[in-house]
């Protein structure tokens with residue numbers, strides 16, 4: 001399989017001399033869901049947000065289908081971001097816009113600001129949005145304001161917004177951490193199936209190891225800003241988990 | 253007084269209830285304020301019999317105000333229409349200019365090279381009372397409504413610009429981040445990420461500013477910048493206090509009407 | 524069955540607003556556009572004057588330079604102190620009247636429609652009349668001088684403080700009051716122990732805000748003879764002594780800046 005995203009020697013320090021990411025090398029292929037696990041503060045969010053440059057890297061390269069992401073700016077950066085879907089832990093929907101408008105936000109990179117302001121989107125975008133609403137089971141909610149939805153519904157809208165971009169990779173930063181166990185499973189199912197159906201890789205930061213084992217095709221374990229495990233879920237042993245999270249009392 | 257106090261309350265003996273926790277500080281403060289008031293009143297040449305004479309004067313003054321006289325109603329009407337026009341134009345152009353200035357000045361959206369000039373403009377617009385600005389504009393463009401409009405545009409930028417800037421700085425950056433992450437151009441980030449979060453407050457500021465401009469247009473009229481203020485000032489100088497009262501009653505009525513109208517506008521935008 | 528089939532293609536189009544919402548919005552935009560157009564036409568801007576304005580302003584600026592600094596200790600300083608006293612005394616006076624009025628205006632404390640309406644009318648009247656107009660009135664009553672200014676400032680502030688304070692009182696969480704009532708507290712102690720602690724921060728911040736505004740406003744009251752900096756400025760303008768006007772403008776600017784710093788400082792400490 002071809003490599004879609006290739007990260008090499010990536011480092012990041014927020015404060016000079018205090019690196020958070022200490023040289024990350026990771027390749028992501030065309031298909032499959034990758035779960036990144038690691039204890040709080042190891043830099044999982046930092047890593048995933050550097051990919052679409054919500055955070056700037058300090059050093060290293062991020063090659064996305066032949067495009068070097070780490071140094072682009074302005075229009076090139078925006079055009080790259082259009083191709084990368086992002087799902088957030090706290091959904092980050094625009095609360096006062098309707099569900100439909102939130103979905104159409106995913107097309108803003110392709111529509112002129114003037115047309116966006118007048119809500120003039122191409123009919124195929126609207127049709128796509130209506131389809132996605134069906135997929136996420138919120139067909140009747142198009143006109144509801146985002147702040148009237150439940151957490152699970154919001155996250156579904158968040159995923160649909162990312163899918164509206166017709167992304168070539170889907171990133172998700174702890175998409176289930178604010179949700180109950182049942183809803184978490186449903187969200188993971190949605191992410192997994194959408195990745196498969198659209199033939200794109202999905203990268204998910206996740207705290208729930210069981211959930212990761214259940215849905216991931218590959219697990220990346222991070223500790224102290226480094227990758228310490230990278231392999232299929234069935235190879236992830238308790239020893240690895242001790243290495244990743246430290247200590248062992250919590251394992252029982 | 254904190255919540256537990258509510259529980260303890262019935263046990264406090266009647267007559268010695270203190271509304272403050274550290275009453276001696278408050279007493280000291282009250283004493284200082286009283287001392288200052290006496291001192292300042294002395295500075296302002298305030299004396300008791302001057303006050304009494306004033307009250308006498310006031311009674312005569314009031315009796316000459318009643319009943320209000322509407323016999324110069326045509327003057328009242330033209331003055332008022334002009335005041336409203338001044339207010340409408342000043343609010344429209346003031347808000348129009350405030351929007352970009354506020355966005356440029358918001359520190360969570362813009363780098364320092366953009367924020368500080370924008371903030372300087374807003375501070376300068378706020379620093380001077382519209383009357384002073386009106387005097388300056390009268391020197392520049394002559395007596396009349398244009399000077400009033402310009403002066404109130406400046407005041408509107410100072411007010412709406414500042415509040416709108418603060419409103420933008422209080423928005424949730426998470427929503428902005430999500431819109432940015434889709435690759436949206438800056439203007440779309442503004443219309444989809446920023447505006448929905450502040451539009452309700454913006455409508456509030458605008459209706460408030462229209463109201464304020466209407467009131468202030470009476471004020472700039474006094475120094476010669478058009479509108480009902482000119483008629484009011486002239487009535488004072490001619491001692492036509494009954495006409496003064498008629499004008500004042502009309503001002504109050506219009507301001508009240510304006511308040512109803514602004515509530516209605518808010519409902520249209522359902523905020 | 525046939526119904527749902529008929530509806531299916533309908534749902535493929537998405538519209539942001541219902542027809543009614545659309546019409547209301549269009550109507551509103553139309554009203555705004557028409558109001559602006561009409562005002563622009565009738566205010567008859569003399570464009571040559573407008574384009575000439577920058578030139579005129581530059582000219583004024585040149586005549587203001589250099590400011591006649593020697594004028595400050597001679598006259599401006601005394602006027603500045605007078606302005607300060609007018610603003611501060613006016614704010615203090617307004618507090619005395621605004622407190623009871625705000626209590627009467629708050630419908631949760633005063634459950635009497637008539638009294639609410641009375642208080643609200645008083646507050647609206649106070650707010651609708653500009654401080655400069657109040658100053659004109661009180662100059663007629665008390666004669667020219669700072670006393671008229673201080674009373675004018677007070678009358679204008681009552682409405683402002685009373686309205687905001689009344690709203691703060693109405694927002695007081697009902698549960699806290701309920702607890703006091705359950706404990707058998709009288710109306711007075713409900714106010715002292717329930718409402719006052721809840722609105723105290725708001726009260727001080729409102730007073731500070733108003734004091735800040737009053738400092739600015741009292742600097743222009745002199746234009747109609749009510750004392751303070753405005754009086755000196757009027758004299759300087761009437762005699763075309765622009766370099767003295769410059770000193771006064773600089774003084775006002777400095778006062779505004781200092782006022783802002785003081786207010787920020789107290790707001791941090793008090794609230």
Ligand SMILES: Nc1ncnc2c1ncn2[C@@H]1O[C@H](COP(=O)(O)OP(=O)(O)OP(=O)(O)O)[C@@H](O)[C@H]1O
Nearest residue numbers: 014015020038039040041042043044045046047174
């Ligand atoms: N904007 C920032 N400025 C400075 N330091 C930051 C910033 N964001 C994150 N950090 C630091 O970087 C480190 C990694 O943070 P990050 O959010 O990437 O961790 P994480 O692995 O996602 O943790 P969690 O599982 O709790 O979400 C932390 O020590 C954090 O304090």
Ligand SMILES: [Mg+2]
Nearest residue numbers: 044045046174
């Ligand atoms: Mg994180």
